[in-house]
Amino acid sequence: MDKRYPDKPDTVYFFGTCLVDAVYPEAGMAAIRLLQREGVRVVFPQNQSCCGQPAYNSGFPDEARAVARQQLDTFTRDYPIVVPSGSCAGMMKRHYPMLFARDRDLSRIRAFSNRIFELTEFLVHVLKVKLEDRGDPIQVTWHSSCHAAREMGVTEDSKNLVRQLKNVTLTELEKERECCGFGGTFAVKQPAISAAMVTDKIADIRGTGAGRVLSGDCGCLMNITGAMERGKVGIQGQHIAQFLWERTNG
Amino acid sequence: MSNTARERIFAKLRPAVAAGQFDIPSPELPPRPEWTPSEKVQKLKTLMEAVRSEVHVVKADAWTDALKALARQRGFKTLLHGPGTQVGDAVKQAWSEGSGGLPALRTYEGAIENYKDTLFHDTDVGITSTLGGIAESGALILWPDAEEPRLMSLIPPIHIAVLDADKIYATFSEAMERMSWSEKMPTNALLISGPSKTADIEMTLAFGVHGPKELIVFILEP
Amino acid sequence: MGDQTFSFEKNVETALGDTQLRANFEYAMSTLYQKRKAVFADEAETERLREVGNAVRQRALSKLPELLEKLEKKCIENGIQVHWAETTDEANRIILKIMDDHRATRMVKGKSMVSEEMHLNKFLEEHGKEVMETDLGEYIIQLAGETPSHIIVPAVHKNKDQIAKLFHEKIPGAPYTEKVEELNALARKTLREKFQHADIGLSGVNMAVAETGTLCLVENEGNGRMCTTVPPVHVAVMGLEKVVEKLSDVPPVLRLLTGSATGQIITTYFNMITTPRKPGEKDGPEEVHLVILDNGRSAILKDPELRQTLQCIRCGTCLNHCPVYTRIGGHAYGFVYPGPIGKILTPQMEGLEKTGGIISASSLCNACEEVCPVKIPIPELIRRLRNESYDSKGSVPGHGYKWNLPEVLVWKAWALVNRYPRLNELAMKVGGLFGDRFPKIGPLKQWTRVRTTPRLARHSLHELVKTEGVDHE
Numbered sequence: 001m002d003k004r005y006p007d008k009p010d011t012v013y014f015f016g017t018c019l020v021d022a023v024y025p026e027a028g029m030a031a032i033r034l035l036q037r038e039g040v041r042v043v044f045p046q047n048q049s050c051c052g053q054p055a056y057n058s059g060f061p062d063e064a065r066a067v068a069r070q071q072l073d074t075f076t077r078d079y080p081i082v083v084p085s086g087s088c089a090g091m092m093k094r095h096y097p098m099l100f101a102r103d104r105d106l107s108r109i110r111a112f113s114n115r116i117f118e119l120t121e122f123l124v125h126v127l128k129v130k131l132e133d134r135g136d137p138i139q140v141t142w143h144s145s146c147h148a149a150r151e152m153g154v155t156e157d158s159k160n161l162v163r164q165l166k167n168v169t170l171t172e173l174e175k176e177r178e179c180c181g182f183g184g185t186f187a188v189k190q191p192a193i194s195a196a197m198v199t200d201k202i203a204d205i206r207g208t209g210a211g212r213v214l215s216g217d218c219g220c221l222m223n224i225t226g227a228m229e230r231g232k233v234g235i236q237g238q239h240i241a242q243f244l245w246e247r248t249n250g
Numbered sequence: 251m252s253n254t255a256r257e258r259i260f261a262k263l264r265p266a267v268a269a270g271q272f273d274i275p276s277p278e279l280p281p282r283p284e285w286t287p288s289e290k291v292q293k294l295k296t297l298m299e300a301v302r303s304e305v306h307v308v309k310a311d312a313w314t315d316a317l318k319a320l321a322r323q324r325g326f327k328t329l330l331h332g333p334g335t336q337v338g339d340a341v342k343q344a345w346s347e348g349s350g351g352l353p354a355l356r357t358y359e360g361a362i363e364n365y366k367d368t369l370f371h372d373t374d375v376g377i378t379s380t381l382g383g384i385a386e387s388g389a390l391i392l393w394p395d396a397e398e399p400r401l402m403s404l405i406p407p408i409h410i411a412v413l414d415a416d417k418i419y420a421t422f423s424e425a426m427e428r429m430s431w432s433e434k435m436p437t438n439a440l441l442i443s444g445p446s447k448t449a450d451i452e453m454t455l456a457f458g459v460h461g462p463k464e465l466i467v468f469i470l471e472p
Numbered sequence: 473m474g475d476q477t478f479s480f481e482k483n484v485e486t487a488l489g490d491t492q493l494r495a496n497f498e499y500a501m502s503t504l505y506q507k508r509k510a511v512f513a514d515e516a517e518t519e520r521l522r523e524v525g526n527a528v529r530q531r532a533l534s535k536l537p538e539l540l541e542k543l544e545k546k547c548i549e550n551g552i553q554v555h556w557a558e559t560t561d562e563a564n565r566i567i568l569k570i571m572d573d574h575r576a577t578r579m580v581k582g583k584s585m586v587s588e589e590m591h592l593n594k595f596l597e598e599h600g601k602e603v604m605e606t607d608l609g610e611y612i613i614q615l616a617g618e619t620p621s622h623i624i625v626p627a628v629h630k631n632k633d634q635i636a637k638l639f640h641e642k643i644p645g646a647p648y649t650e651k652v653e654e655l656n657a658l659a660r661k662t663l664r665e666k667f668q669h670a671d672i673g674l675s676g677v678n679m680a681v682a683e684t685g686t687l688c689l690v691e692n693e694g695n696g697r698m699c700t701t702v703p704p705v706h707v708a709v710m711g712l713e714k715v716v717e718k719l720s721d722v723p724p725v726l727r728l729l730t731g732s733a734t735g736q737i738i739t740t741y742f743n744m745i746t747t748p749r750k751p752g753e754k755d756g757p758e759e760v761h762l763v764i765l766d767n768g769r770s771a772i773l774k775d776p777e778l779r780q781t782l783q784c785i786r787c788g789t790c791l792n793h794c795p796v797y798t799r800i801g802g803h804a805y806g807f808v809y810p811g812p813i814g815k816i817l818t819p820q821m822e823g824l825e826k827t828g829g830i831i832s833a834s835s836l837c838n839a840c841e842e843v844c845p846v847k848i849p850i851p852e853l854i855r856r857l858r859n860e861s862y863d864s865k866g867s868v869p870g871h872g873y874k875w876n877l878p879e880v881l882v883w884k885a886w887a888l889v890n891r892y893p894r895l896n897e898l899a900m901k902v903g904g905l906f907g908d909r910f911p912k913i914g915p916l917k918q919w920t921r922v923r924t925t926p927r928l929a930r931h932s933l934h935e936l937v938k939t940e941g942v943d944h945e
């Protein structure tokens with residue numbers, strides 16, 4: 001995976017993602033606060049919406065392109081674009097160039113994709129954050145989204161941030177690289193298989209003995225916490241941004 | 251019928267390929283490992299033993315003694331060999347110097363059609379030469395021929411193979427290149443890494459499912 | 473197989489409900505997963521090797537007609553008889569004719585997925601021939617009257633106890649035993665008899681080398697060598713994509729194949745066949761026939777994206793790594809090729825309208841793409857086939873079968889809302905009217921089978937940034 005990181009910039013764009021926007025806005029705010037605390041100006045363009053992945057994955061590339069173009073036209077200045085989701089970041093970084101392979105504007109789109117960073121990799125490699133833990137001892141586990149792991153390759157970055165917190169014990173999942181069964185419309189088009197997958201994921205999470213599962217992706221979180229709630233499993237799910245902010249801003 | 255099928259198939263393939271849009275990368279192979287002769291012997295031995303081959307490294311002038319000792323110790327009853335090959339002739343010579351307690355020597359009589367019964371039901375061990383070995387994969391190279399037919403290394407429950415240490419190549423590619431395989435492929439070329447095996451039942455490894463149950467290798471060092 | 477009553481959803485429910493089946497798969501798949509990991513421990517080297525594998529296969533496809541002609545020419549020079557079959561029916565008839573020409577009635581068969589694709593056994597049996605599967609896994613499922621559930625380990629859905637019972641019932645005189653060694657010995661004894669007396673042997677082909685006209689077979693058991701050496705006639709069947717250009721292409725592909733399939737550096741046997749028995753040689757078949765099958769492959773070649781499907785070397789590792797396959801097993805897919813490779817291959821061969829359901833059974837987790845030894849972008853191809861399912865102007869058979877106004881409108885509306893910020897704001901407000909939970913209709917009904925309804929935040933991030941004083945141009 002080719003990875004190049006810029007020097008610390010004065011200003012970054014923040015792409016909130018549609019799920020954070022509608023369901024987990026406090027995670028988005030926490031991410032913005034983390035960035036700001038490092039002395040970076042964060043710009044949140046109001047014209048942003050969704051990366052286009054839902055349509056892209058469902059077989060509607062034209063609709064995906066239309067929505068993707070909205071982001072291309074919104075994040076026009078040369079700032080890095082920070083995304084609190086490995087999946088949406090993967091879409092914008094890895095898939096936009098494919099989605100627009102035959103577009104006249106391909107070079108502009110490539111440049112856009114090169115500006116995309118997942119939140120935790122940006123915190124680690126560009127801002128080089130040092131976190132000071134102010135929370136009580138707690139044991140957590142980490143769930144990586146498939147795209148954070150396989151398209152963005154940021155799983156270690158995320159876990160390393162958690163490891164910086166001295167009162168936090170990170171117990172890893174046995175099958176960390178296995179999908180939780182979300183997969184966007186997959187969860188509703190193949191509900192039985194998806195349910196079997198999330199059930200196994202929860203068993204793995206329980207096996208760690210952790211009281212909280214962290215993730216960098218809200219799709220997975222919605223899936224896992226929704227199923228844990230329904231199954232009355234007393235484990236909380238939380239977006240890593242919110243967790244880091246809470247632990248270090250006490 | 252097959253002729254017209256051929257034409258119909260090519261009529262589809264040709265325009266499909268002509269339309270092009272291939273963008274073929276030409277990456278380099280991972281570098282070939284550089285091992286000393288003794289490292290190659292060691293590597294081959296380790297890998298072959300890991301798949302339950304039995305490997306003996308012996309001096310070239312003493313290998314038939316080692317074979318005799320092994321044959322006596324294991325109580326082999328019949329040994330199929332190929333006179334006319336170096337290995338076959340050496341066996342014959344060694345047996346002629348005293349064969350007390352040794353298995354009866356057999357040769358592959360005529361074509362398989364007439365030899366099947368003996369081969370399937372009355373042969374303990376087949377001994378063959380090898381063309382070389384591949385250190386990286388832990389495999390022997392066999393090119394069976396008229397003197398050492400293909401089934402000698404397959405039907406008898408035990409296969410003994412004799413390999414010259416200086417014919418161990420680092421990789422399969424190297425073996426092919428050095429021996430110019432592409433110019434002279436034989437009827438049948440084989441790589442063999444161990445006794446026949448399967449894991450088709452519950453992933454449990456079991457040996458000797460159809461072919462030999464044991465593979466014994468003598469590596470001859472100068 | 474592939475009949476009209478195929479219902480993927482029903483198969484899935486049945487498979488998921490079978491706890492024994494799930495345990496069998498779970499165990500076997502995690503074993504294969506670990507073994508592959510061990511043999512490809514050096515990530516950088518593996519990546520390089522995969523790039524070579526990808527290049528070899530792409531190069532072969534880019535010259536496919538030329539290479540097939542060369543293969544044919546070389547084979548004929550070497551004394552191998554070459555037959556072409558456009559359909560599986562043609563291929564079956566070619567083989568039947570070869571048998572009849574030799575008055576052959578007893579066939580021993582090595583493992584061949586192409587022959588499964590042809591339903592060869594059924595065809596030959598209907599014509600009075602005895603067909604014996606000799607790969608242990610294939611033998612087991614033949615005794616059970618089933619089809620392979622995996623392209624490398626066909627009987628992986630069965631455990632030891634089930635096999636013990638099967639052998640006891642189906643092999644005359646076989647005692648009941650649950651010892652794997654003894655079960656293997658039973659098979660050995662029965663099948664050696666068959667090898668000895670068969671009048672024809674059939675095998676697949678893992679790759680065919682155009683440069684030399686050589687057929688390559690990879691195996692561990694030795695049954696493949698038996699089938700290709702003991703009987704007087706050997707018939708090899710291959711899909712037309714299985715050709716490689718040069719002999720020097722063989723080692724990297726072999727290494728990738730065995731490492732990916734079973735986590736082995738090399739299999740017990742690598743069998744390279746170039747000619748029938750030559751004068752003076754004492755064994756080996758006197759006739760070798762090569763049947764080259766199209767069955768839809770040539771049509772796949774024309775699309776620059778979809779043709780990557782044909783790079784596949786049938787290693788099966790995408791199955792072992794697939795979170796869907798490992799849970800539902802191979803039979804649920806209803807066709808010969810299951811798992812990720814099946815998802816992209818089957819619809820192109822059988823038509824989307826018949827098989828399209830399996831394309832939705834992917835969370836696009838990319839696990840398959842990550843391990844595929846020839847780097848087929850399987851998730852990309854799944855997306856493409858999903859698109860073809862709705863696209864009335866598509867090119868895959870059955871394209872557009874799923875087109876329906878409501879779903880198309882939903883996506884059009886979704887695109888609209890996400891393109892116009894004002895609409896987006898409005899939509900969020902409308903959403904808010906339902907309170908903090910979405911209404912439980914449509915997709916949410918499926919979602920809530922095992923999950924609670926997601927809660928809409930009172931204020932979106934769009935709103936929060938304004939009140940929290942973030943730059944929000």
Ligand code: SF4
Nearest residue numbers: 784785787788790844
């Ligand atoms: S698609 Fe790739 S991983 Fe799957 S069977 Fe084919 S070669 Fe193997």
